[in-house]
Amino acid sequence: MILIGSMNLHRTVQRGDFICPQCRGLESYRLRARRPFLTVYLIPLAPLGNRELFVQCQGCKQRFDERILERPKRDVDRGLEAELFAEEALRAAALMVIAKGHFTEEDISTLQRAGEDLFGRPVSREPLGELCSSAFWNRIPAINYVQSVAHRWSQPQRQAAMKACFLAASTGGDLPPDQIQRLESIRQDLNLTDEEFEQAIESAVELE
Template structure:
């Protein structure tokens, strides 16, 4: 009987990926959900899987490994999320882009940042009223300002 070099080696593969709140980075970063299963090896060559597979979440920023339930963690909701939703409702209700931008700037957001945020919300689906020059969502037509002043 020759001496057989045997052992096990964990082989892992990516099951899923996405973004999560990493406890170590304490921010939202990309992750990989990995499944690892030990394989029986002979001369370091994996022959067949043994035992069950185990899953863990790997942070792609810091490389930390966590239990799968770390994905259930939701960052505490802050008021800015409600506020963004509120602003979008106002846009849909007929407020001009300029009005919303002024509100954001009053909150202390820089003009570039507020423009970015609005671009993100409207996805460029915006038209400008030839009468007053204000910008509105496509769904807001005719211009609420001009129709009310007439």
């Protein structure tokens, strides 16, 4: 029997300093590349996908999306191009599901619904599966991901992202305490007022 599997290979591609949202100050980071490889007898033979980059803080060891390195001193009002935003918000929602530790059929259809709402068109399972797999293997927690990318989102985009994250966190009508905490952290990182937060939750409940 030939033993076939897969593994992730990591490589540091850049080092520097950044403002870490967890350490709340200037810290060193390593920009690392992850690439999945097909293994035979545990020997990596062929890449299975493209390399993906993530930023790792040398202080707290937390992982962030590489876009955190573009984070400006002030927030941008213009917002992000719609398609790019939809993809980032759906990834944040997928990370809320990943935080639970398991995926159900109901989670997948919830993410499809959230995706349809964000993109304005149906999202099929295949690209959704790729997004979830990449989000899972990069091991960037939902909160860190939002802290990395949300500086490019406009206020309405922030509300739309909050809505998607709430939907993903509350699949099946169940909202455990750790998910409530995560949503509250995200609300703070997104600078949403109580009213904006409530609006986002209300529109999410309408979509359920």
